Amino acid sequence: MSETQSPPRILVVVPTYNEHENIDRLLSKIRSQALKVDILFIDDNSQDGTADLIKSHIAKDSTIHIVERPGKMGLGTAYLAGFKWALERDYQYIMEMDADLSHDPAEIPRFYEAAQEADVVLGSRYITGVNVINWPLKRLILSYGANVYAGIILGVKIKDLTGGFKMFRREVLEKVALDRVKSNGYSFQIELTFRAMTLGFRAKEINIIFYDRTAGHSKMSKKIVREAIFMVWKLKMRQLLGRL
Numbered sequence: 001m002s003e004t005q006s007p008p009r010i011l012v013v014v015p016t017y018n019e020h021e022n023i024d025r026l027l028s029k030i031r032s033q034a035l036k037v038d039i040l041f042i043d044d045n046s047q048d049g050t051a052d053l054i055k056s057h058i059a060k061d062s063t064i065h066i067v068e069r070p071g072k073m074g075l076g077t078a079y080l081a082g083f084k085w086a087l088e089r090d091y092q093y094i095m096e097m098d099a100d101l102s103h104d105p106a107e108i109p110r111f112y113e114a115a116q117e118a119d120v121v122l123g124s125r126y127i128t129g130v131n132v133i134n135w136p137l138k139r140l141i142l143s144y145g146a147n148v149y150a151g152i153i154l155g156v157k158i159k160d161l162t163g164g165f166k167m168f169r170r171e172v173l174e175k176v177a178l179d180r181v182k183s184n185g186y187s188f189q190i191e192l193t194f195r196a197m198t199l200g201f202r203a204k205e206i207n208i209i210f211y212d213r214t215a216g217h218s219k220m221s222k223k224i225v226r227e228a229i230f231m232v233w234k235l236k237m238r239q240l241l242g243r244l
């Protein structure tokens, strides 16, 4: 980077629901990687003091931000709120990252590097076999199967469509009709990537390792899986009818 060039404006958006045990470790890991990033937490009125802990960090570090929502409204709408916040400001790159350290913040520079040749960079668990640590086999089969299923129906050559570790170039979130995004669980990840690719944006997968959470509780539910199974068909129909 030449002397004159200012550092890229990167925002990492982290949705939180009862992640108190993970916040300190997550922030120190983000701060120990090389790239300067701002962090925006979207907290849905966590009952374990997550928001207060985040605010105690904000008091010491003005590059950390929080949007508080009155109740648990789902991961998808949390990201849409974060993207809206980012687009009201001058961020050039917007990341998605879970709060439970399943996504390793040390990978952030690799996402930025890949985003120099792509518009959406997807952290993929399934490029070279299966890179998931400590997930129960049932969960692994469900996730892998969901990705094969979605890839075939949507006709996209992406191995990991349901992953939540991503970097978008600002233009993508400006062009994708975010107000038409209806998904809220895993299908939110599928829908956003599919809409970006349908608009002609370049999507690139980079290899990541996904670590099962060691603290806090999963928000995964049967409702989230059911939503994804049907949403994939709805997306395909809308695309075929040119009404995506």
Ligand SMILES: Nc1nc2c(ncn2[C@@H]2O[C@H](COP(=O)(O)OP(=O)(O)OP(=O)(O)O)[C@@H](O)[C@H]2O)c(=O)[nH]1
Binding pocket: 014, 015, 016, 017, 018, 019, 042, 043, 044, 072, 073, 074, 075, 078, 097, 098, 099, 100, 102, 212, 213, 217, 218, 219, 220
């Ligand atoms: N704001 C907000 N965050 C949420 C909501 N549901 C999940 N999250 C956050 O989204 C991220 C992913 O949720 P997880 O429960 O880890 O989903 P998962 O990774 O599929 O499940 P595990 O493997 O068990 O961790 C975490 O940071 C959660 O705190 C929600 O309704 N609102």
Ligand SMILES: [Mg+2]
Binding pocket: 098, 100, 102, 213
């Ligand atoms: Mg998780």
